[in-house]
Amino acid sequence: MTDAQIEIQLIASLVAVACAIPGTFLVLRKMAMISDAISHSILPGLVVGFFLTQDLNSPWLILFAAITGVLTVVLVEKIQQTKLVKEDTAIGLVFPALFSIGVIMIAQYANDVHLDVDAVLLGELAFAPFDRVYYGDMDLGPKSLWVIGSILVLTLILLFAFFKELKMSTFDAGLATSLGFSPIVIHYGLMSVASVTTVGAFDAVGAILVVALMIAPAASAYLLTTNLKKMIGLACFFGVFSAISGYWMANILDASIAGSIATMLGLVFLMVYLFAPSKGFFAVLYREKQQRREVSLITFLLHLKNHIEIEERHVNHLNEHINWQKVRSKTILSLAQKNNMISISNDVVSLTEKGEEFTSKAIEYILTNEDSLIEDMKEDFFLFRG
């Protein structure tokens, strides 16, 4: 690995972590699309800032663009307050308009300078190591490393200082307000951090892919844990993993690093989405199947309890009566037998003692209408689940 390669991976990883932290809170606060809006609408801010400073890496430019990002949020909220359109429509109206203004401004006035829409949108990480900071004659490393590094440090300081407040206002805004934390300050604080991060990262990964780095790791982590600290940790891990593996994929394919990182993020999310232990696609599918079987089992047992007559309890009769297919009745019957709920003699099904006990309890619970208790009962009585 050359120095430049290490530096690129370092920058990418720092961007990933810097994005994952505010991203986690955006996802939890159901404001993920706001990051999309910010990333588009900083464009006019960048252009105006560039006219004023004539330097793409000036801190003032970053500040200026970040303020535009926060202004976008304010504008969206103002439109929402008029109640003329729904919330999401407000977002969808504001950012294309601002983005269009930015595109037109660039085309009109900034055609001959190094500021084109592609660079802002897509970024070019590969060039990042060539733009370096010097102190006297000493080489201090790439400029974007410093920019994103300071943003990350700032984010971390804010995160540690206000973790409690952030956590509380995210999960229980009412409680946070009653305890005296201003939700507005926290809200705009978070928006400011998201804006600054977006602006800082546009240079490296491009404005739109910042959205991927903010949302995808947090969304993947959210499917794996319900603990906030673990979620932030996992999100950072996914971000860094995708950043580094994405870099190498781009290297092999000779394609855009940012696009490749986003693709890796997508793959990570796809894997988590499919295979997450309790919330993944297959886990949910399996659980739904299990629940369906268990409901059938309970229905079946209740049916048995209701009928003392032999002809109602004959195996063949059950097929017709409860209207189940052959295979399904077989699985339910064997499940009930495995759980010692029923006994079959001469093709006549009857409840065992345990089955009797279970059904009486079940009826009791159904009558008192406390559905949640059924789960505990299943735990107590079932040796084998559906």
Next chain:
Amino acid sequence: MGIIEYIQLVFSDYTLRTITLGTAILGAVTGMLGSFAVLRKQSLLGDAISHAALPGIALAFLLTGAKDSNVLLIGALISGLIGTLWIRGITRRTHLKSDTALGLILSIFFGFGILLLTYIQKLPDANQAGLDKYLFGQAATLVESDVWLMALVTGLSLVVLLLFWKEFKILLFDKDYAQTLGFNTKFIDFLITTFIVLAIVLGLQTVGVILMSAMLLAPAAAARQWTNSLGMMVFLAAIFGASAGVFGTAISATQNNLSTGPVIVLVASVFVLVSFIFSPNRGLLFKRIRLIKNRNDLELQKTLSFMYHIVEDHDDISHPHAIRILNNFRGYSRKGLRKLVDKNYVKLEGDMWRMTPKGFAVAKNLYNQNGKND
């Protein structure tokens, strides 16, 4: 270039005519279908779909090597639909909320599309020029066959819209009721989503993936302000969309260095702004005016009733009182007093005022007939 000259040019110049016609049709169809997206609270779905279409374009090019826009659009349609279905799956199967699902699919698909585009660009023999026009759109590349395709899709969606009007309407406003009536809501839902995706995909070449969502939203959001009827809204949105297309094309054609897509979006945004402010019923301006008028009326009535309470105790209702005593009353103003005089409720004599019998009668029944009072 003068306006008349430009209009002449629209009819005589092939390129300009094609572009104008294309953007107008595009605006009409997106406005029409966008109305449904806005009312279904799926405004941002359009944004996600348009971004999700990008890898489809690139993959279609990679697989077929064709630059024919129809083939690419089929790719865009497929990957847009896949994105939509995945968003559905995420919101339905997991506890992730729809905004997360939208942002996730949007950015990941777009990133994948960028990866493919840059990969294609570096292929040695690929004649890929023109693929990146789908990022920002290039109305200038529209040819007559594209416009025919747009017209075809617009006609098709119009027919479907008219055929399923009742179903669409009931699904929009009361889905559960539609289900109890026995409508196949899943099918209607799929139908409407497919047409929205189709409209978005059609616009990619002209407006580009990034700004396409505005074409869907802005005309519909503007139209919503003027009417409460769905039919009228769809009609107005189509008109707004088409005019945004025509005016946007005109502005960008007469200026240097203005790409059509952003200009159309800005024109549509101006429509929204104007509608927000000036629409008679919902608009901010008239709402404000109504508010001020109501407040003035209320204060006038309050002043009158204050006077009434003073006058009440006297045998002679027209006994003069000093204006000074009104000063203690909040809501009293000189202008208000003058208005009362104009209405002949009160008469002024120097520093004194006295109530007329007419004013007394009005004040007495003030709260009985509040609604009828002016």
